[in-house]
Amino acid sequence: MKVLIRSDFYLLLEALRRNNYKTIGPTIKDGAIVYDKINSSEDLPIGWTDKQDAGKYRLEKRNDDALFGYVVGPQSWKKFLNPPIQKLWHAAKTENKFDIIPEKPDDTKFAFIGVRSCELNAIFIQDKVFTSGEYVNQNYKLRRDNAFIVAVNCVESGGTCFCVSMNTGPKAEKGFDISLTEIVKDGHHNFLIESGSEKGEKILSEIPHRTAIQNEINFGNELISNAAATMGRVLDTSNIRNLLLNNLDHPQWDKVAERCLSCANCTMVCPTCFCTTVEDTTDLTGEHAERWQKWDSCFTIDFSYIHGGSIRNSVKSRYRQWMTHKLATWHDQFGTSGCVGCGRCITWCPVEIDITAEVRAIKESSK
Amino acid sequence: MESLEKILQQHPFIQGLAPEHVQLIVGCAKNAVFEAGKFLFQEDEEASEFYILRSGKVSLEIFTPEYGPVAIQTVGEGDILGWSWLIPPYVWRMDGRAIETTRAISLDGKCLRGKCEKDPKLGYELMKRLANVFEQRLNAMRLQLLDIYSIKVPDKK
Amino acid sequence: MDPMIPTQYKIQRVKKETQDVFTVELIPTEGERKFSFGAGQFNMLYIFGTGEIPISISGNPNKTGVLIHTTRTVGMVTKAMSKLKAGDTIGVRGPYGSTWPVKEAIGNDIVIIAGGIGLAPLRTAIYEILRERESYGRIAILYGTRTPDDILFKRELEKLKSRLDLDVQVTVDRAARTWNGNVGVVTTLIPRVRFDPKNTTAMICGPEIMMKYSISELMKSGLSAEKIFLSMERNMKCGIGFCGHCQYGTEFICKDGPIFKYERIKHLFGKREI
Numbered sequence: 001m002k003v004l005i006r007s008d009f010y011l012l013l014e015a016l017r018r019n020n021y022k023t024i025g026p027t028i029k030d031g032a033i034v035y036d037k038i039n040s041s042e043d044l045p046i047g048w049t050d051k052q053d054a055g056k057y058r059l060e061k062r063n064d065d066a067l068f069g070y071v072v073g074p075q076s077w078k079k080f081l082n083p084p085i086q087k088l089w090h091a092a093k094t095e096n097k098f099d100i101i102p103e104k105p106d107d108t109k110f111a112f113i114g115v116r117s118c119e120l121n122a123i124f125i126q127d128k129v130f131t132s133g134e135y136v137n138q139n140y141k142l143r144r145d146n147a148f149i150v151a152v153n154c155v156e157s158g159g160t161c162f163c164v165s166m167n168t169g170p171k172a173e174k175g176f177d178i179s180l181t182e183i184v185k186d187g188h189h190n191f192l193i194e195s196g197s198e199k200g201e202k203i204l205s206e207i208p209h210r211t212a213i214q215n216e217i218n219f220g221n222e223l224i225s226n227a228a229a230t231m232g233r234v235l236d237t238s239n240i241r242n243l244l245l246n247n248l249d250h251p252q253w254d255k256v257a258e259r260c261l262s263c264a265n266c267t268m269v270c271p272t273c274f275c276t277t278v279e280d281t282t283d284l285t286g287e288h289a290e291r292w293q294k295w296d297s298c299f300t301i302d303f304s305y306i307h308g309g310s311i312r313n314s315v316k317s318r319y320r321q322w323m324t325h326k327l328a329t330w331h332d333q334f335g336t337s338g339c340v341g342c343g344r345c346i347t348w349c350p351v352e353i354d355i356t357a358e359v360r361a362i363k364e365s366s367k
Numbered sequence: 368m369e370s371l372e373k374i375l376q377q378h379p380f381i382q383g384l385a386p387e388h389v390q391l392i393v394g395c396a397k398n399a400v401f402e403a404g405k406f407l408f409q410e411d412e413e414a415s416e417f418y419i420l421r422s423g424k425v426s427l428e429i430f431t432p433e434y435g436p437v438a439i440q441t442v443g444e445g446d447i448l449g450w451s452w453l454i455p456p457y458v459w460r461m462d463g464r465a466i467e468t469t470r471a472i473s474l475d476g477k478c479l480r481g482k483c484e485k486d487p488k489l490g491y492e493l494m495k496r497l498a499n500v501f502e503q504r505l506n507a508m509r510l511q512l513l514d515i516y517s518i519k520v521p522d523k524k
Numbered sequence: 525m526d527p528m529i530p531t532q533y534k535i536q537r538v539k540k541e542t543q544d545v546f547t548v549e550l551i552p553t554e555g556e557r558k559f560s561f562g563a564g565q566f567n568m569l570y571i572f573g574t575g576e577i578p579i580s581i582s583g584n585p586n587k588t589g590v591l592i593h594t595t596r597t598v599g600m601v602t603k604a605m606s607k608l609k610a611g612d613t614i615g616v617r618g619p620y621g622s623t624w625p626v627k628e629a630i631g632n633d634i635v636i637i638a639g640g641i642g643l644a645p646l647r648t649a650i651y652e653i654l655r656e657r658e659s660y661g662r663i664a665i666l667y668g669t670r671t672p673d674d675i676l677f678k679r680e681l682e683k684l685k686s687r688l689d690l691d692v693q694v695t696v697d698r699a700a701r702t703w704n705g706n707v708g709v710v711t712t713l714i715p716r717v718r719f720d721p722k723n724t725t726a727m728i729c730g731p732e733i734m735m736k737y738s739i740s741e742l743m744k745s746g747l748s749a750e751k752i753f754l755s756m757e758r759n760m761k762c763g764i765g766f767c768g769h770c771q772y773g774t775e776f777i778c779k780d781g782p783i784f785k786y787e788r789i790k791h792l793f794g795k796r797e798i
Contacts, residue, residue, distance in 0.1 A: 088528050091572065096612045097553070098572050102529050133779065135527045135764040245773075248795060275768030278761050282573035289573040293528075296767070303769060304759050307598040311758065317797030325771065332774035426707060438699045438707040444716065466704050503712075506737070510709045511697050515731040516640035516670040 001217050002209040004180070006189035009067065010041045012150070012178075015206040016111040021148050024080060025113030026073065031059060033073035035080070038113065045070060052159040052232070052343065055352035064184045068114055071158035072342050076119055076271030078126060080110050081143050088278070090290045098289070105139055111148040115176065117169030118161075118342040120151055122271030124175060128334045129274050148199060151176035155183075155223035159232040160343030162356060166237065168340040170227040178203060181220040192220045233343060235356040236363060237327075240337075243363060244328040248320065252361045257316035259351045264297035266345035266353075267322065272338050273297070298322050323355060371396055375472060378419050380447045380496060388489045395478035401425075401465035407448070408459045414451030415476045420444060423469025428462040436462065440507070443469075450497055452476025527764050530570045530615025533591060535608055541594060542674050545641060546606050547582065550591040550614060558588040562623030563648035564755060564783045568763045569593065570615030574604040578760045580645035580782070581619060585652055591616070594644035594676070620763045622783045624649035625753055629725035632751075633661040635717060637738045639668050639710055639730020643676045645755055645782075646729050650684075657689060661724075664691040664717040668710025668734070671696050672703045691717060710734060714741040721746030727783075729755040736794055739786060752786035773798050 004012065013023050025038040028045050038044060050070040051058045062069045091100045115123075127144065130137035154163075154170035163169030172179050177200030181192040192212055195201040267273040277296035282289045296303060299318050304311035312318050330338030339355070346354045372393045375381045381389060399418070401407055407418065407425060418425075424443040428436040439461070442448055448471070451459050457476065483490030533550035540546050552559070563585050570576040577599070583592025597606045608614070626649055634653060638646045653660060665684060669675055675694060685692040693713045695706035706713065710730070726742050728735045735754050742752055758777045761767035770777035773792040775784070792798050 093572055097532070098613055098615075100529060100532070100615065102526060130766060133765055135766070137766055138526045138528075245791070248798075274766070276761065277767065277769070278576065280570075280573060280575045286573060291576075296761075296769070298768070298771075306757055306759050312797045314797060321771070321798075324773075329771070329774045333776065424706070426701075428701070434700065436701050438701070438703065440708045440712075441695075441706045507709045507712050510711065510733065510737055513733065514670070514697065515734055516668075516674065516697070 001212040002193045002204065003212045003216060004191040004193045004207065004209050006067075006191070008208050009191065011207045012203070013038070013041065013113070015203050016148060016150075018206070019109075019148075019203065021109045021111035023111045023113055026068070026070070028059065032057060033059070033070055035073075035075050035077065035112075041067060044068075044114075049156075050158065052347045054160065054346050054354045055349055056159075057347050065189065066182055066184050068152045068180070068182050069156065069184075071154060071156070071161060072116055072119065072344060074269050074344065074348055076269070076342070076344070077112055077115060077123060078271055078274075080112070081123065081126065081147070082130070082137075082140050082274065082276075084295045086139065086293050088291045088293050090288065093287045093289070105142050107142060107146060109146040109148070110143065111150065113150045114152045115149050115172070116152060116154055116342070117172040118163040118166070118340040119271055120149065120172050120175050121163075121166075121168035121340045122342070123149075125272045125330075125334065125336055125338060125340070126274055128336065132334075148203070149176045149178075151179040151196075153179060153181040153220070153224050154227045155181065155220075157227045157231050158343060158347075160346040160354075161231050162233040162235050162341035162343060164228050164231050164341070165233070165235040165356075166337060166339055166341035171224045176200070181224065183216065183220060183223065185219070190216070192216060233341075233346065233354070233356045235339075235341065235359055237337070240359065241328040241331050243366065244324045244359075247362050247366055248324070250362050250366070252358065252365065253316045253320045255361075256319055256353060256358055257314065259353055260315050260319050261351060262299045262315045262318060263350060264299040265348045265350065267297040267299060268295065269344035269348045270326075271340065271342060271344070272326070275303070277303075298325070323358065326355075327359065371398065371472065374421065375419065378421070378472075379445050380419055380500075384492060388486075388492060391482050391486065391489055392474065392479070395475045395482065396472050397475075399471045399473040401469045401471070403465055403467050403469075405465050407463035407465060407469070407471075409462045410459055412459050414449060414457045414459045416449060417452050417474040417476055417479060418448035418463075419472040419474065420446050420448055421470040421472065423465060423471075424467040425469055426464050426466045428464060430462065436464075440504070440511075441466070443467075447497075447500055449476075450501070453480065453497070527617065528762070530568070530576070530617050532613050533616045535610050535612045535614060536590060537610055538606075538608060541676050544598075545594060545596045545674075545676060547592060547594040548605065548608070548614070549583075550593070550616065551589070553613065559591045559619075560588055561585055561619035561648075563626055563652045564624040564645055565619035565621045565648075566645075566763070566782060567591070567593065567616050567618030567620070568760075569601075569605065570617070571601055571604045571608070572613070572615075575601045576615070576617075576761075577601045578620075578763055578778070580648075580755070582644035582647050583651075585648055586655060594641070594647075596641045617763060620778055622781055624652070624727050624783055625725060625785075626652040629653075630656075630659045631661070631723070633719040633724040634663045635714070635719055635724055635726040635742070636663075636665045637710060637714070637726065637728045637730070637735075638666070639734040640670065640674070641676070642728075642730035642734075642755070643667055643669075646727060647677065647680075649727055662691065662719055663689070664693070664719065666693050666695075666710050666713045666717065668695045668697070668713075668730070670698070672699050672705070693717070709737070711737045711741045714738065714745065719745075724751060726752045727754075728752065732756075739793075749787040749790055750785065753783055754786060755782045756784060756789070757782065
């Protein structure tokens with residue numbers, strides 16, 4: 001374990017850029033912390049934190065100048081690895097033939113700065129969806145292979161966090177290139193830093209650092225343990241797959257459907273939701289066609305449309321599809337839960353639906 | 368009459384019925400053959416028979432003024448045909464027309480009604496078996512009513 | 525090779541089957557590429573500028589030179605497709621999905637139950653089974669459709685009907701007197717077919733409700749859920765498990781199906797709005 005001092009932090013970003021990475025990290029926009037291009041450490045939300053609860057999100061000033069003193073905002077890294085809108089190909093028509101020209105794959109090398117453990121686990125889950133089956137999503141794989149991940153271990157937890165329940169945090173255990181633990185204490189501001197890959201080792205070798213002393217390591221662990229002990233939410237995952245699949249007709253689905261607006265916010269903010277649709281367009285001459293892929297949501301009526309009508313017409317069935325997929329059938333499909341406990345679906349639900357409370361309601365009434 | 372009894376006993380509708388009840392039924396039974404194209408019965412006629420079909424095919428048709436006869440269902444080997452003999456006013460509600468040479472055992476409805484009245488055990492047993500057929504036919508009709516193969520295109524003007 | 529990029533095929537022939545069903549025969553535009561597929565699989569067909577939809581293959585799996593799809597005009601894409609002519613181009617991605625259990629069913633009696641356009645995907649299985657007729661026991665093909673005019677592959681069915689080693693029965697929902705065949709739903713044919721329930725494989729394709737009634741009739745005859753196979757349909761955008769649309773509870777129709785053993789999906793089958 002090494003130590004990077006705060007005043008050298010910018011050198012990490014510089015080293016990444018020198019190695020042709022486009023540095024993406026948290027920054028403040030429209031009153032929220034979003035992931036966007038960052039040029040220097042000054043672009044980070046220095047000294048800010050977020051207060052989150054069901055349907056609530058506020059930024060507040062901290063008493064210190066921490067760079068990573070907040071949890072997760074509305075966006076996740078999927079917007080870079082699997083963009084909300086992407087052109088797959090275009091085609092030009094000549095008489096009764098057409099030529100399909102695949103879109104040049106985006107080979108940008110992203111460096112993601114400040115990936116939380118829950119988010120890292122969400123990336124692992126999307127890896128399974130897009131790259132572990134018979135077919136491989138080439139665009140995703142390229143971006144993913146190119147990505148450099150700077151993980152940040154959470155030393156505080158948010159109001160809607162429950163990564164401990166999902167066994168996905170708050171410490172990033174694997175899959176990062178570099179991991180950081182930010183320590184602001186008694187006038188000192190340092191990062192415990194370690195590499196998790198060859199790529200990470202190389203970058204680390206290019207920036208000044210010193211070996212950490214045991215006290216520093218202990219203190220970092222203490223902070224992480226403290227975050228683990230103060231989770232805003234708890235989700236009891238014992239036997240959760242069978243609990244939900246055995247209760248597909250539970251009255252709780254009707255109850256939640258009375259509140260749910262079917263707005264699809266939860267699916268948009270969820271770091272593991274992967275559904276997409278495609279749109280085919282032509283220009284006015286009718287000779288040029290394009291195929292675009294866009295994020296889609298199981299909360300829309302059209303999502304399940306087959307000739308004749310939609311399979312999931314009621315809000316109840318759509319909420320049930322989302323939640324049972326996330327927490328139950330995902331296990332059958334990909335051998336893992338589809339939930340990482342980041343809490344975004346709770347925070348960004350306009351009517352404060354809380355997935356942990358919904359599970360509890362079903363659990364308690366089926367005892 | 369013994370052969371008729373055997374034939375009856377082997378028919379799915381009669382199978383497992385108590386021998387004394389089969390005996391009673393045989394008393395009302397006779398063989399019947401209908402060539403293709405012949406009517407077993409026609410709408411509004413008095414329903415005096417109950418058919419236990421042994422082979423062939425019978426089309427049940429409703430006559431419509433605009434389209435002529437419309438086939439609703441076909442029945443054949445192993446099926447039974449007709450329950451109007453049991454239900455007042457004992458008239459056929461549709462046409463029954465053989466579309467293949469059809470062999471059946473024809474039971475006299477009045478005779479059968481009389482025996483059922485006298486022997487409620489037989490009556491109830493027959494009723495249960497008929498109810499089973501009603502249920503199957505009704506279910507099939509429901510499915511048919513759904514018109515499941517038709518195209519429903521919402522954007523079709 | 526990006527699985528999202530269609531390969532171009534040229535239309536060799538468009539054949540009108542019934543008032544609203546047509547068959548397209550496709551040949552590769554480049555080289556002598558053969559198109560190998562398993563009975564029951566589907567392709568994603570792209571019509572220039574209009575869109576892409578999953579359509580099951582209806583041709584003979586042993587004739588790899590031509591790729592045959594039969595579909596009904598039900599939406600925008602199939603409508604556009606029905607207007608294409610010989611020489612036009614279609615984009616093809618596939619073949620995708622699971623296959624009818626023609627190999628596993630060797631030695632068994634076979635009951636094939638098709639409803640409406642459901643005969644198209646089952647035709648691939650019929651070809652496969654009849655190629656090795658002697659490997660199977662009794663074979664029944666039960667087909668239900670709306671009216672006599674809606675009967676698919678009429679000539680082929682007639683040929684099959686004339687074979688003594690097959691029990692082919694067709695039924696329609698309604699008919700005029702010119703029709704001398706069966707009238708009634710396809711499920712009413714099941715009790716009339718002879719098969720050994722302990723040693724029979726059933727393959728069903730048609731509207732879900734028709735499959736539901738067929739399964740219940742088959743199970744009444746003693747068939748186990750392990751021996752009943754059905755082809756499911758859901759919305760599909762990618763065909764390869766990425767878009768999420770075709771999820772059916774624990775299953776993806778595109779990669780786990782479309783052909784499922786009933787045993788595998790019976791916990792979902794018939795559940796509303798799954």
